[in-house]
Each structure stands twice: as structure tokens, then as C-alpha cells.
Amino acid sequence: MIFTVAIDGPAAAGKGTISRAVAERFGFAHLDTGALYRAVGAKGGDPVAAARNLVPADLARDDLRTLEAGQAASRVAVIPEVRAALLEFQRRFARREGGAVLDGRDIATVICPDAEVKLYVTASAEIRAHRRWLEVGGDPAQVLAEVRERDARDMGRADAPLRAAEDAVVIDTSDLSVDAAVALATAAVARRLGDRPG
Numbered sequence: 001m002i003f004t005v006a007i008d009g010p011a012a013a014g015k016g017t018i019s020r021a022v023a024e025r026f027g028f029a030h031l032d033t034g035a036l037y038r039a040v041g042a043k044g045g046d047p048v049a050a051a052r053n054l055v056p057a058d059l060a061r062d063d064l065r066t067l068e069a070g071q072a073a074s075r076v077a078v079i080p081e082v083r084a085a086l087l088e089f090q091r092r093f094a095r096r097e098g099g100a101v102l103d104g105r106d107i108a109t110v111i112c113p114d115a116e117v118k119l120y121v122t123a124s125a126e127i128r129a130h131r132r133w134l135e136v137g138g139d140p141a142q143v144l145a146e147v148r149e150r151d152a153r154d155m156g157r158a159d160a161p162l163r164a165a166e167d168a169v170v171i172d173t174s175d176l177s178v179d180a181a182v183a184l185a186t187a188a189v190a191r192r193l194g195d196r197p198g
């Protein structure tokens with residue numbers, strides 16, 4: 001079975017948690033596409049060459065989740081050649097046998113416009129910054145500023161800006177528990193799976 005769940009949204013909205021839970025629930029493979037951009041940013045040097053030559057070890061670095069790596073990722077992510085270099089890998093992953101969940105910024109709009117399920121996961125900037133602060137610590141005001149800066153860059157770029165696809169189901173997690181957000185996402189996938197012929 002080929003079945004793609006595309007999950008997009010701004011920084012720290014809860015995409016990762018929801019994606020992992022949906023993948024586990026339905027036995028689908030999961031790709032955190034942000035890790036690709038984080039790995040390109042962390043590699044340093046020429047970002048286009050880094051994107052063309054990514055290897056699994058680049059994705060296994062233990063410094064990919066820092067605030068700095070997030071900023072570096074969003075800076076290399078504005079470069080069209082970087083995005084182009086990562087596109088085929090993501091599309092192949094999405095259409096692999098057995099179902100796939102991909103989370104990122106442009107999955108439903110650019111990578112998989114024909115995804116069977118499209119979710120846009122969001123929350124207020126303050127709540128997202130608080131969640132990211134719980135993860136990385138440091139100065140809360142700086143974490144909020146970084147979240148806002150990254151949102152502005154991701155939404156404002158010319159190539160594949162972050163936005164909800166017209167047919168995406170929007171899940172605002174500001175006032176939702178993890179379980180409640182996962183339940184909404186899971187229900188959307190189950191509905192679509194139920195619609196499938198055969």
C-alpha cells in the first residue's frame with residue numbers, strides 16, 4: 001500500500017510528536033525532514049554541496065536539535081538548490097511501500113501535493129517557544145525571539161514558504177494535550193484509510 005501522511009507547521013508546534021505517534025499507530029515509516037536541513041546547516045562549508053552529499057552519519061549527529069542548528073537549518077533552507085537536492089529523496093520516501101509520515105514545512109505543498117492525508121499542526125508562538133525552552137533550556141526570551149525569527153524566515157522565503165495547503169486539516173495544539181492532538185491526527189488518517197477501496 002502506498003499512503004502518505006504529510007504534516008507541516010511552524011517550529012515546535014508538535015509535528016514531531018504527532019508524526020511519531022501516527023507512524024507507530026499505523027505501522028508507517030517516519031521521516032523528520034527538518035533533520036535533513038539541520039544536517040546540511042550543521043555540516044558547514046558549501047550548503048549545496050552538503051545537501052547533495054548527505055550521508056546517514058550526518059543525520060546521526062547529536063547536536064542537530066540545538067537552537068543554533070535550527071537557525072542554521074532555516075538559513076540553508078532558503079537556498080533553492082539545497083531544497084532541490086533534497087527533494088527526490090523525500091518523494092521516494094513518501095511513496096515507499098507500506099505507508100509513510102513526513103513532517104516539515106513544504107510536505108503537503110511541494111513534496112507531496114497528492115498526499116492522502118495533509119495536516120497543518122500549529123500553536124501560538126508563545127506556547128511553541130515555551131515547549132522549545134523545556135527542550136533546550138537557556139533564556140526564555142531568547143528562545144521566543146529565535147522561534148519568531150525562524151517563523152518569519154520560513155514563511156517569508158520565496159521557494160516553498162511555510163503555509164497550510166488548502167486541503168490540509170489544521171490542528172491547533174495551543175490548548176490541546178499531546179494525547180488529544182494525537183487523537184485528532186490519528187482520526188484523520190483512519191478516516192482516509194477507511195475511504196480506500198478494497
Ligand code: CDP
Pocket residue numbers: 010011012013015016033034035037038070073074075077103104105106107150154
Ligand atoms: O523541530 P522544528 O519544528 O523546530 O524544526 P525542524 O522541523 O527541525 O526544521 C528546521 C528548519 O528546517 C526549519 O525552520 C526550516 O527552515 C527548515 N525546513 C524546511 O525548510 N523544510 C522542511 N520540509 C523541513 C524543515
